[in-house]
Amino acid sequence: MTTTPAIEITGLTKSYGDQAVLAGVDLRVAPGTIHALLGSNGAGKTTAVRILSTLLKADGGTAAVAGYEVATHPAEVRGAISLTGQFAAVDDVLTGRENLMLVAELRHLPDPRRTADELLARFGLTDAAGQRVAAYSGGMRRRLDIAMSLTGHPPVLFLDEPTTGLDPQSRTEVWRTIQELAGQGTTVLLTTQYLDEAEHLADRISILHAGRVIADGTVAELRQLLPPKRVEYVEKRPSLEEIFLAVIGHDGSDEGRARA
């Protein structure tokens, strides 16, 4: 286990005009962990991810991924990362398999076809492999999107709001995929505006608000920031999500969608 953080950000700033989006962000993510960057819309989550994935230059501060400075060694950073942006970055005209083979070929993998077929199976897309992506559902697109990001096993993965716009079933699937990844040693930086998503997935959480990290820690540590527990008796009612999943007969393991 290396001691170099997979991601290390110090005093990162970025402004558009006179509007500061990032006002001095600090963040450390240990290798092989899932770290959630939690914040509402406009908090600067996407800006931070775009800087880390070399798509945007910071105004000040430093950011390093896998030990490489983003500003001075962008090529090395790109070799270590994969980005899944807010909108599924897939090619609608190509089939699912062709999309995966495209990424595999661009990454110079020895057997693009086999790599693509393995990922299709892992993400439950084998049946749809030969269909154009334009015909895919939102959940299938997102799964393909994440599969494309995993092609070539990059050690650091950025997931920018991976479940926004997904139905509960697809969201559960994406969650399971993310947990499997971290189990295999991939470092995941996840941005989300959903509190339950951060709580469910992340080893550590940073709360980004108005361009700064205002709280940082494990879920247990963050809970301690609140006043001590009071005991109240409340009738437990099923949430609408639980009802929805029960009514459609979803047992959380979704038949026909193979897992690794």
Add this chain to the structure above:
Amino acid sequence: MTTSTVRETRTMLKRSLRHVLRSPDTIITTAVTPIAMLLLFVYVFGAAIDVGQDDYVNYLLPGILLITIASGIAYTAFRLFTDVSGGIFERFQSMPIARQAVLWGHVATSVLANLVSLTLVVLVALAMGFRSGAGVLAWLAVLGILVLFTLALTWLAVIPGLKAKSVDGVSGFSYPLIFLPFVSSAFVPTAGMPGPVRWFAENQPVTVIVDTIRNLLAQQPVGSDGWLAVAWCLGLLLVAYVAAMATYRRTTA
């Protein structure tokens, strides 16, 4: 270019060609407007146009070929715009691949797709009576000029492809390019045009390029026009390439 850049460009070219093959209408619509103009001008207006030679289709074809290219490159801008607005462009940008590969893939596709459209237009012209006794070398020279012109306009099309905010903005830029040949020697000789129009027509690149292609196909001496045409194409290509790459660097931080 390094070998990996070449390999990545080839992969991007393969992807982009699949797009063209799966929507062959882009090639056909590229050729339809120039073919309609060819029919209209040869069979409707042709009788009223005196260009000092019998076969108006022979006179007209070079200009129509340039119009074909000007309308074809709009699809390159459109395909690039789709990549940028859909998010796959950012995926490519965050991958360990040569950044030029993304653009060169589109540019190479543009050249190939335009060559197919140009072939269609030439075939229709042949059916309409276009004839040329030009030899292989002259045809190669024509091909070379057309490819250079395509490259220049394609790099120009990269700019709206990267910057446009809407599909309308993407397609709009090519209209002036399509109409440029009308104010040149493409349809009628410049001699009959009034002063300022004639000055513009005789000093804009389309005229010298059209005259060069026309003379090559008619087995006439090309003279200094040939070099001037090549110089215009290369100059436009250089300016468009530099401007496109500057836009590219700005778009990608």
